[in-house]
Every structure is written in structure tokens, then in C-alpha cells.
Amino acid sequence: MAAKIDFKKSLDGYQARAGQFRVVEIPETRYLMIDGHGDPNTSPAYTGALQALYPVAYKLKFASRRDLDRDYVVPPLEGLWWADDMDAFTVARDKSRWNWTMMLLVPEWIDDAMVEAAVDIVRAAGSAGRVADVRIETLAEGRCVQTLHLGSFDDEAAVLDEMHHEFIPGQGFGLSGKHHEIYLSDVRRVTPDKLRTILRQPVIEAATARHPD
Structure with a gap:
């Protein structure tokens, strides 16, 4: 069997x-992907999303290892976050106003049929949260700005404010797509001050920039 791939090490x-x-x-x-709305700390929809995504992701991993002889580490959880007013992230931090899409990367060699089979298996088990809402979708972000945030999610505001209002316009860019977070730490095992989160923002040339959806 080929060496197990860890995308956290192999993908830029x-x-x-x-x-x-x-x-x-x-x-x-x-x-x-699964969509939702509201505070991730209190939303049943958020809990149900994670309860569905991970079982499907692990079924895909096992199927890839068994059927394709290609093993990999299940990639880190990711999330797209947006609000009608993006200051809900950088100023007010009003989580009740947040919309989100939680995501787990699917390796390029896994086809849609394998995904559908994994979803069907998990759905048949009958205990995987919102598995009926799981979909597979291609995300095309293109040029982005990103950084690593160390610490609590609630301490991200100052970093995002600098990214959105200083660095990005200073490079001649404007905001384009949705705020993207990649969770490199397991929140169940790491204290808030030790969390490692990549903060990503898609950008375009300032002349054609628009406010994120």
C-alpha cells in the first residue's frame, strides 16, 4: 500500500x-458540505452538521484504502462564514447573525459515485445527524490572503480587521468571496489559547471588488 497522505503537509x-x-x-x-445559520456554540444545526460530515468522510477514507489502495488522513474541518454585514465578524462578533457552510475536503481521486455510496451507508445507519443535507461541491476561490491565528476563536476579530481593512486594500485588492476558516486543532483536545486556525479571505483586484455575499 502507498504511504498515507496527510493533506495538512502536502497542500500549500x-x-x-x-x-x-x-x-x-x-x-x-x-x-x-452542509449549510446552516446561527451561533455554532448553541445551534443544533451546527452539531448535526458535524455529526453527519465526519461519518461520511471516514467511510470515504476506508473505501479509498480498500478499493483504490490509496490511504489518507481525513482533512481538517473547514468553514465558510458570512453575514449581511461583515462587521458581525470583525466588530460586533454577533454569532446569531452568522451564516455558515461546514466542509471536509474530498481527495481528487474520489468520484461522485463513491461519495453517494458513503452517504447512503451512513444514512442507512440512521444516527448521523443531518446526513440527508450532505452534498459534494467544488469551491473555486482562486487568489486569497491567509494567515494563522493562534488562540481562541473569539480573539480573531483584531486579526480579521487588520486583514480586511489594512493588508488587503494595501495590496490593491478588495474582498471577494466568503470568509474561510481551517481548523488545524481538535477543539475537544486543545485549550482555547492553543487553537491553530487558518483565516482565509478570497480577494480580487480592487477595481472590481465587491462586498462578500
């Missing part, structure tokens, strides 16, 4: 340093 999009903003080009990437 999972590389970032604290205190440094970096412009990166992100290729089109396929994800398992």
Missing part, C-alpha cells in the same frame, strides 16, 4: 504562519 493551502499575511492561489477543490 494548509500552510500559514502567525503574524504573517500571505497571498496564495487556491485551486478548485471539492468538499463535502
Whole structure:
């Protein structure tokens, strides 16, 4: 069997340093996705999303190892976050106003039929949260700015404010897509001050920039 792939080590999009903003080009990437709204700390929809995504992701991993002789580490959880007013992230931090899409990367060699089979298996088990809402979709972010945040999620506001209002316009860019977070730490095992989170923002040339949806 080939060596197990760890995408956190092999993909450039999972590389970032604290205190440094970096412009990166992100290729089109396929994800398992589920949408929702509201505070992730209290929303049953958020809990149900994670309860569905992980079982499907692990079924895919096992099927890939068994049927394709290609093993890999299940990639880190990711999330797209947005609100009608993006200051809900950088100023008010009003989580009740947040919309989100939680995601797990799907390796390029896994086809849609394998995803559908994994979803069907998990659905048949009958205890995987919102598995009926799981979909596979390609995300095309292109040029982005990202950095590594160390610490609590609630301490992200100052970093995002600098990214959105200083670094990005200073590089001649404007905001384009949705705020993207990549969770490199397991919140069940790491104290808030030790969390490692990549903060990513898609950008475009300032002349054609628009406010994120």
C-alpha cells in the first residue's frame, strides 16, 4: 500500500504562519458540505452538521484504502462564514447573525459515485445527524490572503480587521468571496489559547471588488 497522505503537509493551502499575511492561489477543490445559520456554540444545526460530515468522510477514507489502495488522513474541518454585514465578524462578533457552510475536503481521486455510496451507508445507519443535507461541491476561490491565528476563536476579530481593512486594500485588492476558516486543532483536545486556525479571505483586484455575499 502507498504511504498515507496527510493533506495538512502536502497542500500549500494548509500552510500559514502567525503574524504573517500571505497571498496564495487556491485551486478548485471539492468538499463535502452542509449549510446552516446561527451561533455554532448553541445551534443544533451546527452539531448535526458535524455529526453527519465526519461519518461520511471516514467511510470515504476506508473505501479509498480498500478499493483504490490509496490511504489518507481525513482533512481538517473547514468553514465558510458570512453575514449581511461583515462587521458581525470583525466588530460586533454577533454569532446569531452568522451564516455558515461546514466542509471536509474530498481527495481528487474520489468520484461522485463513491461519495453517494458513503452517504447512503451512513444514512442507512440512521444516527448521523443531518446526513440527508450532505452534498459534494467544488469551491473555486482562486487568489486569497491567509494567515494563522493562534488562540481562541473569539480573539480573531483584531486579526480579521487588520486583514480586511489594512493588508488587503494595501495590496490593491478588495474582498471577494466568503470568509474561510481551517481548523488545524481538535477543539475537544486543545485549550482555547492553543487553537491553530487558518483565516482565509478570497480577494480580487480592487477595481472590481465587491462586498462578500
